[in-house]
Amino acid sequence: MKDPSRSSTSPSIISEDVIINGHSHEDDNPFAEYMWMENEEEFNRQATLVLKQFLFIAQIEEELWEEEFIERCFQEMLEEEEEHEWFIPARDLPQTMDQIQDQFNDLVISDSSSLEDLVVKSNLNPNAKEFVPGVKYLNI
Numbered sequence: 001m002k003d004p005s006r007s008s009t010s011p012s013i014i015s016e017d018v019i020i021n022g023h024s025h026e027d028d029n030p031f032a033e034y035m036w037m038e039n040e041e042e043f044n045r046q047a048t049l050v051l052k053q054f055l056f057i058a059q060i061e062e063e064l065w066e067e068e069f070i071e072r073c074f075q076e077m078l079e080e081e082e083e084h085e086w087f088i089p090a091r092d093l094p095q096t097m098d099q100i101q102d103q104f105n106d107l108v109i110s111d112s113s114s115l116e117d118l119v120v121k122s123n124l125n126p127n128a129k130e131f132v133p134g135v136k137y138l139n140i
Contacts, residue, residue, distance in 0.1 A: 029035075036043055
């Protein structure tokens, strides 16, 4: 089986531009690719500057995402409030004393005769000791 990298369509190397060890014969300086090290401090300064800019942009992006998240949460909260009926004092509380008195009258238990019937039919012992929380009673 043939190796696809050695196909017959590849050009033959006959020219004088043969590259050996990453350099052509025409290169005057074999260390040209390492020349950036001559200015290593400048390179490091520029790399540090680029890194600081990247971190600054990342921080701003994070803050924008956070603001968007808070805005979405706030919007969901408003939509939820609209869906449910909430207690609104201006709407739900009575405005006049007459309305308050009417509501209070609806809460009052009927006349005193029904209270007496309630006491007579009660199963509670009127001679029982008063209950005091935290005190143990002995059965004698």
